[in-house]
Amino acid sequence: MDRGLRSIVRSRLEADDSVEEAWSVLVLGALEGREGLEAELAGARAEPRDQAPATSRVPGGVFLGSIAVEGFRGIGPGQLLELRPGPGLTLVVGRNGSGKSSFAEALEVVLTGDSMRWRDRAAVWREGWRNLHQPAASLAATLLVEGEPGPCVVSRRWEPQAPFEAADVLVQRDGRPVAGVETLGWADALRTHRPFLSYNELGSLLDEGPSRLYDALSSILGLEDLVEAQGALQEARRSREKVVKEATEARDRLLERLEGVEDDRARRVAQAIQGKAWDLEAVEAALAGAGSGATAAAAADVLRGIAALEPPDPAAVAGVVAEMRAAARAVESARRTTAARSRDAAALLDLALAYHAAHGDGDCPVCGRKRALDRAWSDRQRTAAGGLREAAREADAVHERAEAARRRWEDLATLRLDALRRAGEVGLDLSGLVEALGVWVQAGSMSDLGALADHLEAASGPLRDAVVRLRDAARAELGRKEDAWRPAAVDVAGWLAGAREAARGAVDVKRLKPAEAWLKKAAAGIRDDRFAPIADKAAAIWEHLRQQSHVELGRIQLTGDGTRRRVVLDVTVDGVEGAALGVMSQGELHSLALSLFVPRATLPESPFRFIVIDDPVQSMDPARVDGLARVLESASADRQLVVFTHDDRLPEAVRRLDVAADIVEVTRRDGSVVELRRALDPVGRYLEDALAVAGTAELPSSAAGRVVPGLCRLALEAACMEVVRRRRLGRGERHADVEGALAEAGPLARLVALALFDDAARDRDALERVEREAGAPLAEALRRCGEGTSGAGAVEVVDLVRRAARLAAWLRGAA
Amino acid sequence: MRGEDYPAEGILDMAHDLLQRADPATRGLWPRASALLARQALEAGVRRLWERRELDLRGCPMRAQLICLRTYLEDADLAARTAHAWSALTRACHHHPYELAPTAAELQGWFVVVAALIRSARDG
Numbered sequence: 001m002d003r004g005l006r007s008i009v010r011s012r013l014e015a016d017d018s019v020e021e022a023w024s025v026l027v028l029g030a031l032e033g034r035e036g037l038e039a040e041l042a043g044a045r046a047e048p049r050d051q052a053p054a055t056s057r058v059p060g061g062v063f064l065g066s067i068a069v070e071g072f073r074g075i076g077p078g079q080l081l082e083l084r085p086g087p088g089l090t091l092v093v094g095r096n097g098s099g100k101s102s103f104a105e106a107l108e109v110v111l112t113g114d115s116m117r118w119r120d121r122a123a124v125w126r127e128g129w130r131n132l133h134q135p136a137a138s139l140a141a142t143l144l145v146e147g148e149p150g151p152c153v154v155s156r157r158w159e160p161q162a163p164f165e166a167a168d169v170l171v172q173r174d175g176r177p178v179a180g181v182e183t184l185g186w187a188d189a190l191r192t193h194r195p196f197l198s199y200n201e202l203g204s205l206l207d208e209g210p211s212r213l214y215d216a217l218s219s220i221l222g223l224e225d226l227v228e229a230q231g232a233l234q235e236a237r238r239s240r241e242k243v244v245k246e247a248t249e250a251r252d253r254l255l256e257r258l259e260g261v262e263d264d265r266a267r268r269v270a271q272a273i274q275g276k277a278w279d280l281e282a283v284e285a286a287l288a289g290a291g292s293g294a295t296a297a298a299a300a301d302v303l304r305g306i307a308a309l310e311p312p313d314p315a316a317v318a319g320v321v322a323e324m325r326a327a328a329r330a331v332e333s334a335r336r337t338t339a340a341r342s343r344d345a346a347a348l349l350d351l352a353l354a355y356h357a358a359h360g361d362g363d364c365p366v367c368g369r370k371r372a373l374d375r376a377w378s379d380r381q382r383t384a385a386g387g388l389r390e391a392a393r394e395a396d397a398v399h400e401r402a403e404a405a406r407r408r409w410e411d412l413a414t415l416r417l418d419a420l421r422r423a424g425e426v427g428l429d430l431s432g433l434v435e436a437l438g439v440w441v442q443a444g445s446m447s448d449l450g451a452l453a454d455h456l457e458a459a460s461g462p463l464r465d466a467v468v469r470l471r472d473a474a475r476a477e478l479g480r481k482e483d484a485w486r487p488a489a490v491d492v493a494g495w496l497a498g499a500r501e502a503a504r505g506a507v508d509v510k511r512l513k514p515a516e517a518w519l520k521k522a523a524a525g526i527r528d529d530r531f532a533p534i535a536d537k538a539a540a541i542w543e544h545l546r547q548q549s550h551v552e553l554g555r556i557q558l559t560g561d562g563t564r565r566r567v568v569l570d571v572t573v574d575g576v577e578g579a580a581l582g583v584m585s586q587g588e589l590h591s592l593a594l595s596l597f598v599p600r601a602t603l604p605e606s607p608f609r610f611i612v613i614d615d616p617v618q619s620m621d622p623a624r625v626d627g628l629a630r631v632l633e634s635a636s637a638d639r640q641l642v643v644f645t646h647d648d649r650l651p652e653a654v655r656r657l658d659v660a661a662d663i664v665e666v667t668r669r670d671g672s673v674v675e676l677r678r679a680l681d682p683v684g685r686y687l688e689d690a691l692a693v694a695g696t697a698e699l700p701s702s703a704a705g706r707v708v709p710g711l712c713r714l715a716l717e718a719a720c721m722e723v724v725r726r727r728r729l730g731r732g733e734r735h736a737d738v739e740g741a742l743a744e745a746g747p748l749a750r751l752v753a754l755a756l757f758d759d760a761a762r763d764r765d766a767l768e769r770v771e772r773e774a775g776a777p778l779a780e781a782l783r784r785c786g787e788g789t790s791g792a793g794a795v796e797v798v799d800l801v802r803r804a805a806r807l808a809a810w811l812r813g814a815a
Numbered sequence: 816m817r818g819e820d821y822p823a824e825g826i827l828d829m830a831h832d833l834l835q836r837a838d839p840a841t842r843g844l845w846p847r848a849s850a851l852l853a854r855q856a857l858e859a860g861v862r863r864l865w866e867r868r869e870l871d872l873r874g875c876p877m878r879a880q881l882i883c884l885r886t887y888l889e890d891a892d893l894a895a896r897t898a899h900a901w902s903a904l905t906r907a908c909h910h911h912p913y914e915l916a917p918t919a920a921e922l923q924g925w926f927v928v929v930a931a932l933i934r935s936a937r938d939g
Contacts, residue, residue, distance in 0.1 A: 739912055
């Protein structure tokens with residue numbers, strides 16, 4: 001970045017009280033370009049980087065030495081347009097189609113590889129770059145660079161048939177070839193200080209709209225870095241806003257998606273991201289499967305508990321039932337044995353002994369025998385009971401077996417009641433199981449072992465079915481929840497990465513916005529400061545060019561940026577402010593464009609000391625051409641101006657106003673043979689032509705006799721017109737009136753009268769005065785020139801030219 | 816044939832020659848010079864026509880002669896084109912403010928008209 005620009009921005013930042021450190025660092029970062037800004041946003045301090053000093057030094061001024069063209073556009077055989085290197089004005093004059101513009105285009109093509117004139121044209125226009133009369137094509141420009149010992153020659157050469165883009169480019173500096181046209185380091189300057197301006201461009205500069213004009217003018221201000229910095233800020237903001245927008249849109253889609261997922265994790269995620277601020281930690285926790293939501297976790301536990309239920313095993317049921325039945329049978333068969341009787345008797349005796357122990361000696365409560373129960377009875381029976389119990393042990397074992405078998409039913413269906421109790425919460429239908437269990441538990445109140453076995457056998461099937469149904473339902477529910485969540489979890493995880501970036505981006509945007517707004521304002525201020533001198537210069541040029549125009553040009557301002565950038569021209573027409581460009585004539589528009597172009601091309605920063613203007617005169621009226629001549633004169637004080645023009649108006653104005661200028665005439669013969677010659681003023685040129693014809697051995701003398709008087713007449717006419725124009729314009733007459741008088745004058749004698757007496761009607765007086773004051777031979781010459789005849793001999797022809805020359809000089813002096 | 820007359824064809828040939836021969840001596844001056852010659856060739860052609868028709872129009876201004884041409888030349892279109900070529904050539908033979916010499920293409924166009932007129936004057 002341009003060091004000067006950075007320090008300007010810095011000092012503006014320091015001077016501004018509203019600046020906050022949080023974003024001012026971003027402005028400075030953006031001045032270092034995109035990377036600088038991103039580094040600053042990432043919290044890493046960017047080191048200011050300076051561009052290589054090569055571009056900041058002012059390069060040596062470049063002047064044009066010559067332009068050589070062969071086989072290009074209107075020029076066939078090679079021609080060399082030699083120019084006087086150094087400040088000054090050169091006019092290249094030629095009719096449309098004479099090939100003069102080809103020189104201007106050639107220079108542009110040599111230096112830039114393209115031509116503005118064709119750039120936006122149809123292909124057919126581009127393809128017409130070759131001259132049809134010359135197969136070889138080459139262009140060369142000789143440039144003189146201040147501070148370099150030898151000239152720099154840039155050339156482009158094409159093989160026959162080669163397309164326009166396939167030119168061999170050769171650059172020679174001081175006779176030594178150098179790498180390429182880029183090494184000259186002019187690419188930027190060619191763009192920003194564009195030293196070429198064609199008629200088309202003059203028109204389009206204003207036609208193509210205010211933004212194009214803005215670009216053309218703002219490029220000279222050297223504020224690209226500032227624009228780039230603004231661009232960097234804008235891009236950084238936009239890219240982040242885009243991320244936020246995308247993440248928000250993705251959030252909306254995700255919420256919709258999660259709505260269909262019956263899973264608590266999905267609900268938790270949805271809750272976390274519903275609002276403006278997203279709880280991304282909660283989302284992460286949900287993804288990890290941990291965190292809050294105890295109820296939901298418990299519900300899943302319930303389902304998992306139910307899913308783990310074990311139904312009664314049919315084999316186990318069958319085993320228990322078989323054992324019960326066996327035990328029942330054993331009890332039945334043992335009932336009729338002595339063991340059973342002894343067991344019963346022992347039980348009876350135990351009761352009687354307990355009775356005696358509790359109530360003491362007494363009568364028998366069973367048979368009623370008096371005093372049957374006493375101490376002796378008790379001792380005797382105690383012994384008998386022991387015997388009996390011994391005898392009953394076998395029967396006891398059978399009974400214990402039956403009791404054990406009875407208890408085993410409880411083991412057959414051990415269901416987790418805690419899980420079952422909450423089955424309703426998770427939406428499972430328990431009614432089947434409740435019914436089956438209701439039947440099953442009747443077993444608890446059954447005393448008959450055989451009946452219990454039958455009951456269990458009958459009830460186990462339905463119970464088993466009910467448990468399996470419930471368990472399967474729980475398993476299905478669990479599976480369904482996992483199936484719904486798993487892909488949703490993938491989506492959530494996918495969204496999370498972008499959401500994290502968006503969250504960071506939203507923070508950045510809050511800092512970027514004020515930085516952007518501040519820099520926009522600052523850039524406009526800096527731009528105005530830099531543009532002011534150019535605007536002043538343009539206004540001064542316009543003052544010269546406007547002449548009798550009613551259009552006044554006030555302030556020129558560059559305003560807005562981005563798509564709203566434009567140039568505001570404060571135009572006043574007949575004192576009415578705020579007029580649009582539309583009220584201006586084509587000539588005025590061109591003058592305005594020229595007013596803007598010349599300051600741009602003559603800025604001291606530009607390495608180019610030359611400006612090439614192609615046909616600025618078109619659609620200008622004569623008065624404006626006088627102004628143009630003045631503008632060119634002042635610009636040529638320190639610049640080399642090469643102006644191509646299609647008619648004689650500018651050369652005439654230049655001569656009349658005594659503007660120092662070289663004038664080169666371009667003519668084009670058949671076969672694209674283009675000829676150049678340095679022109680004198682028209683009088684001198686005609687006389688020189690006449691002398692050349694008179695002295696040319698190749699021409700038959702009769703031809704000379706026919707041509708020379710005509711050329712002499714042209715010289716005298718030109719001399720008279722010069723005299724008349726100088727006088728009348730000098731006293732302030734309108735150009736149009738002067739030209740009208742000249743056009744109406746008619747034959748040579750009347751023109752002489754106009755020159756001598758300012759009155760075309762006094763042609764007789766004029767002839768007399770010539771005869772009297774200039775002498776009879778010159779009067780005779782005047783007569784002959786007027787008639788267009790001469791004597792036959794070669795000597796007479798040469799003599800006529802000499803006399804015409806003297807007469808022209810006399811006319812110029814006499815008036 | 817009068818002494819100042821020179822065959823119209825010859826004059827036109829000279830004009831052609833100036834236009835086509837790339838001669839450093841005539842560099843840049845050929846447009847005006849050949850225009851001067853072509854106009855003279857045209858006028859010589861018109862004069863010859865009057866001689867063949869035995870009309871004495873020599874004293875009349877050229878403009879008037881060109882108007883008469885419409886009547887005496889069977890080809891009305893050629894008469895019109897001749898009048899136009901003459902005024903264009905005349906313009907090139909006088910110094911006009913801000914005007915440059917005619918181009919080769921313009922001259923060639925006028926030469927074609929002059930040649931046609933001369934042929935018509937000779938044969939018709």
